[in-house]
Amino acid sequence: MQKGNAKISMAVIRRLPKYRRYLAELLDRGVHRISSRELSKIIGFTASQIRQDLNNFGGFGQQGYGYNVAALYEAIGKILGLDRKYNTIIVGAGNLGQAIANYTNFEKSGFIPKAMFDINPKLIGLKIRDIEIIDADKMEEYIKENNVDIGIICTNKEQAQAVADRLVKSNIKGIWNFAPTDLDVPEKVMLENVHLSESLYTLSFLLKHNRID
Structure with missing residues (x-):
């Protein structure tokens, strides 16, 4: 900046x-x-x-x-840019995706969850806090029609890069990545990787090296 x-x-x-x-x-x-x-x-x-x-x-x-x-x-x-609203989608409607959808503080800060996407037919059509889970095949169309700013990736490691590529091609402005892998995106797309395991492993190190044997 x-x-x-x-x-x-x-x-x-x-x-x-x-x-x-x-x-x-x-x-x-x-x-x-x-x-x-x-x-x-x-x-x-x-x-x-x-x-x-x-x-x-x-x-x-x-x-x-x-x-x-x-x-x-x-x-x-x-x-921080919190004086405006951001339309967001969540890709991956598993436990982590649902937890993020249920966390209302994001919405209070201006990050509005518009929809969730998944490939699991058992989840499609369900709603998490009024946020509908839509077939992942319809993601690009939805982004185009709803002016989505941020894509939140909650898929597994193997699917994450392909999802990111689709988001980039849909002209998404920012990606918040929770998949346990580093993504490759163009410089014009803002990317924030959140590696939960790395944070936990850091805590593990601190516990080990501050213990009294």
Whole structure:
């Protein structure tokens, strides 16, 4: 991502959702303003890191006042693109796909699940929270007719790349991939891989190497 001629690192971008989450908690507690030093104690980043991250996107704090919590929360939401709606589809209506369909917080954040797709004839026609499961053969047609922004892949490893290729050909803008494989997509398509097993294995490492024998 660019600000002027300066490139903003993915590390900074990946910290923004955490800032927003903690700011939401502060708003719930009725906190109206907060300093970078106070924010650092809550989030775990240094005050200098927080100021540096936020300065990538403009000046939000005021000397002697700190940050207006509501204004900063709204500003970060806009930076993250959460001031608009995204039509999404879920490809793969198994346990993981159904769990994502049932998670209403995504919808509250503007990610609207429009439909699910699967190849299993036993699932086709069923609804998960009013989201219909449609035959995967009809996916391209549906994307074209419903202005879909994001495809969420919840298939197995073997099917994932073929699904991604179909999404790309349908001019999908972004892919959120839960299949346990890295996908190959053109640069114009934004791709986010979520490897659940890698996160679990990291936890396993931490448990092993912090245990007292």
